[in-house]
Amino acid sequence: MSFSSDVKKELCAIECENDCCQRAEAYGILYFGRSFSKDEISIMTDYDFVAQKYKKAIKYLSQCEPEEIVSKSGKITVSVNSKDERIDILNELGYSGNEHTMRLLITNIEDECCFGAFLRGVFLACGIITDPKKEYHLEFDIAFKSKSRDFVELFEDFEASPKMSDRNGINLIYFKDSYHIENILGVMGAHNSFLTLVNEKIFKDVRNKVNRKVNCDNANIKKTCAAAAAQINAIEKLMESGKFEELPPELKELAKLRLDNPEMALSELGANLSTPISRSGVNHRLKKIMDIAAKY
Ligand SMILES: [Zn+2]
Known part of the structure; x- marks a missing residue:
């Protein structure tokens, strides 16, 4: 039917x-x-x-x-x-x-x-x-x-x-x-059919809200990827220009780790360093790398 x-x-x-x-x-x-x-x-x-x-x-x-x-x-x-x-x-x-x-x-x-x-x-x-x-x-x-x-x-x-x-x-x-x-x-x-329609509308509305939330999460992932791509670009630029070797050892170590792990979250990067540091510490060091690369 x-x-x-x-x-x-x-x-x-x-x-x-x-x-x-x-x-x-x-x-x-x-x-x-x-x-x-x-x-x-x-x-x-x-x-x-x-x-x-x-x-x-x-x-x-x-x-x-x-x-x-x-x-x-x-x-x-x-x-x-x-x-x-x-x-x-x-x-x-x-x-x-x-x-x-x-x-x-x-x-x-x-x-x-x-x-x-x-x-x-x-x-x-x-x-x-x-x-x-x-x-x-x-x-x-x-x-x-x-x-x-x-x-x-x-x-x-x-x-x-x-x-x-x-x-x-x-x-x-x-x-x-x-x-x-x-x-x-x-x-x-047609009161029953009316209610079916209203219920369906409520259901759709809830589903749209859930979808928006999921899309938002996807957008966050994209943002993380875009940030990692920018960091990798900067590191490669330093390597091409021969300035990579001049970086302080703690920046060099982080840069290598990032190059090998483009998908890694900042907190994970921090945990994998020889001397582990916090997420914000990683953020700070990556910014430094990018600032140096911007000069070349
Ligand atoms: Zn009448």
Whole structure:
């Protein structure tokens, strides 16, 4: 089961409290289904629970008994076969069936309580949500440009502006930010999925903090390496210029030790000298070497 199907399953289990909301939900799933016209009213889905919800929507709006066909690949198509029944359903939702373009009718989503129910219907018909473990992405795939434009306008009151694009002639309306995706799940009533998303966000946040810490440790290692490289450069410079032999014996000993052990920490270098010294003692001597080398 994908996260998308989990969300849809959760949405299908919600019962509308008000008649107005039930109607809005039915409108959402029908209007954004595969086809919504006097010639065809149908949906095609992978999920039986979505098919049952679609049937319920049709029965809520009319007396008709929709037909269900399951293909060999398991895709379920639910459709209204009689033209008279299709026209009844269209009339019930404010259409004559003779419209050139079936614009979205806001009268079917009249009350404030209805928006979530409508959105639920739309998501069941054409919504996809990516597993938040992978990325934040929620989209609606809409076959008609005019429908997608009308739908986007609804989000203006919602203080969210979805992005629009198209894929193989299908209009995509999508959200990429976790804040709006959480809001949409919440408004639709998908509370469990909402919590899954929030938990995943917290988990990601903690993981990012841990990663930052690890990167920081790596940066420290790089810094140590860069310092050792500079010391080795200075020592080699002294050797090339013939000044190495002029160094005091304690500096010479340390320089040789460093050349042989580029990865050694300062405290280790100090411990490996014939007369062991502290980390800061090593630091002091290395600085001296570098100062001398800088003159040549
Ligand atoms: Zn309502």
